Amino acid sequence: MPDPSSVATFFTTHAALRAEKLLQTADIPGKLIPTPRHLSADCTLALEFPSALQDRVREILDRHAVETSGMYCLE
Amino acid sequence: MNKIVYFDNAATSYPKPEEVYRAVDHFQREIGASPGRSAHRLAVAAGRVVLDARERLARLFGVGNSSRVVLTPNCTEALNLAIKGSLRAGDHVVCSSVEHNSVMRPLRRLAADGVVELTVVPCSPEGRLSPAVVQKQLRPNTRLVVVTQASNVLGTIQPVAEIGKITRKRGILLLVDAAQSAGCIPIDLPASGIDLLAFSGHKGLLGPSGTGGLVIGEDVDLLSLKEGGTGSRSQHEIQPLHLPDRYESGTLNGPGIAGLSAALAWLEAQGVAALMRRLRELTAALLGELAAVPGVTVYGPRDPKKQTAVVSFTMAGKDVAAVAATLDQRFGILTRAGLHCAPSAHKTIGTLRRTGGTVRASLGPFNTTEQVRYFGACLRQLSGK
Numbered sequence: 076m077p078d079p080s081s082v083a084t085f086f087t088t089h090a091a092l093r094a095e096k097l098l099q100t101a102d103i104p105g106k107l108i109p110t111p112r113h114l115s116a117d118c119t120l121a122l123e124f125p126s127a128l129q130d131r132v133r134e135i136l137d138r139h140a141v142e143t144s145g146m147y148c149l150e
Numbered sequence: 151m152n153k154i155v156y157f158d159n160a161a162t163s164y165p166k167p168e169e170v171y172r173a174v175d176h177f178q179r180e181i182g183a184s185p186g187r188s189a190h191r192l193a194v195a196a197g198r199v200v201l202d203a204r205e206r207l208a209r210l211f212g213v214g215n216s217s218r219v220v221l222t223p224n225c226t227e228a229l230n231l232a233i234k235g236s237l238r239a240g241d242h243v244v245c246s247s248v249e250h251n252s253v254m255r256p257l258r259r260l261a262a263d264g265v266v267e268l269t270v271v272p273c274s275p276e277g278r279l280s281p282a283v284v285q286k287q288l289r290p291n292t293r294l295v296v297v298t299q300a301s302n303v304l305g306t307i308q309p310v311a312e313i314g315k316i317t318r319k320r321g322i323l324l325l326v327d328a329a330q331s332a333g334c335i336p337i338d339l340p341a342s343g344i345d346l347l348a349f350s351g352h353k354g355l356l357g358p359s360g361t362g363g364l365v366i367g368e369d370v371d372l373l374s375l376k377e378g379g380t381g382s383r384s385q386h387e388i389q390p391l392h393l394p395d396r397y398e399s400g401t402l403n404g405p406g407i408a409g410l411s412a413a414l415a416w417l418e419a420q421g422v423a424a425l426m427r428r429l430r431e432l433t434a435a436l437l438g439e440l441a442a443v444p445g446v447t448v449y450g451p452r453d454p455k456k457q458t459a460v461v462s463f464t465m466a467g468k469d470v471a472a473v474a475a476t477l478d479q480r481f482g483i484l485t486r487a488g489l490h491c492a493p494s495a496h497k498t499i500g501t502l503r504r505t506g507g508t509v510r511a512s513l514g515p516f517n518t519t520e521q522v523r524y525f526g527a528c529l530r531q532l533s534g535k
């Protein structure tokens with residue numbers, strides 16, 4: 076069974092792309108995906124990453140003042 | 151003769167670094183899509199190009215948060231956004247007497263409409279603005295001070311950091327027009343007390359035309375100049391408040407921004423401080439050549455350390471437009487004559503009516519000492535001496 080994923084959603088494309096880059100720099104596997112409609116309509120792009128790393132992701136985004144509109148665990 | 155000597159870099163820089171042409175071409179052919187709209191791979195690739203440009207600009211200006219870098223089609227729109235987005239009815243605003251019309255006209259209009267009171271602070275004959283005189287003009291209702299960091303007519307560099315100390319202390323916003331300084335002299339927003347920095351992407355930053363932007367300080371809140379599609383928060387019919395989208399309605403200039411990003415990478419590799427030293431050498435050579443031409447009057451500081459590579463002059467008994475036309479037609483040297491969209495600056499140095507402006511030679515990093523010497527020789531020939 077694959078590891079469970081989480082999704083971060085954003086208010087702007089800038090924030091989504093910046094988050095992707097920050098995760099890359101931190102060697103965290105992150106992938107931009109079309110934002111699932113049931114989660115948010117704020118920005119077309121969302122960032123998917125392993126749920127086990129949620130705390131680290133939160134910490135990195137906070138440290139770089141990248142605002143999220145939500146963070147969700149995917150089923 | 152088909153040799154061209156381009157001395158009009160203050161209008162827009164030419165040529166650009168080779169990488170800029172390649173980046174524009176690459177974007178047009180291989181990326182093409184609109185950044186920030188769709189979620190497909192090309193739209194994401196376009197978005198990454200814009201992100202890179204924004205992050206490079208943030209680094210260049212000493213700004214930590216790249217979402218505060220708003221991209222516009224030119225410096226004029228950035229200045230209009232800063233001015234009209236910050237001023238409210240009953241406010242007082244101060245600017246220098248060497249401002250470009252892209253500052254002067256929005257301010258004059260707001261004053262004429264009775265929205266704001268405007269004080270234009272006279273500069274010295276060299277175009278220098280005194281921080282002490284600015285301070286004396288401040289009132290309890292002063293909201294904004296606007297200063298052109300380097301004059302597009304005289305090259306004069308203003309003491310922006312000193313003015314920033316005064317405005318910070320009084321809680322007044324400082325808007326800097328960096329059209330002529332960005333890429334030409336190092337700029338550090340937080341260290342200089344600058345709240346708003348408007349820049350052209352196509353002058354000293356060496357990007358394509360159709361690029362520019364406004365850096366908005368962390369605590370500064372502006373009204374938007376225009377509203378529209380941002381590709382974000384599309385369920386709402388009201389403008390989103392998140393930066394940069396709040397101020398970037400409409401499709402961005404992808405190819406232009408790609409070129410600007412390549413230009414910024416080139417600037418980073420060269421180093422703005424190193425380029426500034428090189429331009430100072432060229433300016434010193436240019437001033438030297440002009441001093442050796444009989445009948446030439448040079449305006450501004452006439453000191454490479456106090457100015458950018460922009461030099462205005464007149465020739466006794468000769469019409470400025472005719473001088474520029476002859477330089478072009480006979481010698482292939484491209485300068486700009488007239489008022490340079492800055493009538494108030496020409497009033498300051500006394501060339502508004504008396505001579506109908508000046509001839510302006512403005513250099514860029516691709517000009518050479520040989521070109522400057524050739525220019526001097528041509529002017530000596532023109533002077534008939």
Ligand SMILES: Cc1ncc(COP(=O)(O)O)c(C=O)c1O
Pocket residue numbers: 160161223224225226227250252298300301302327329330349350351362491
């Ligand atoms: C001092 C100054 N401010 C503003 C501008 C306007 O810049 P842009 O042409 O990018 O709108 C210019 C150049 O035209 C300028 O020299």
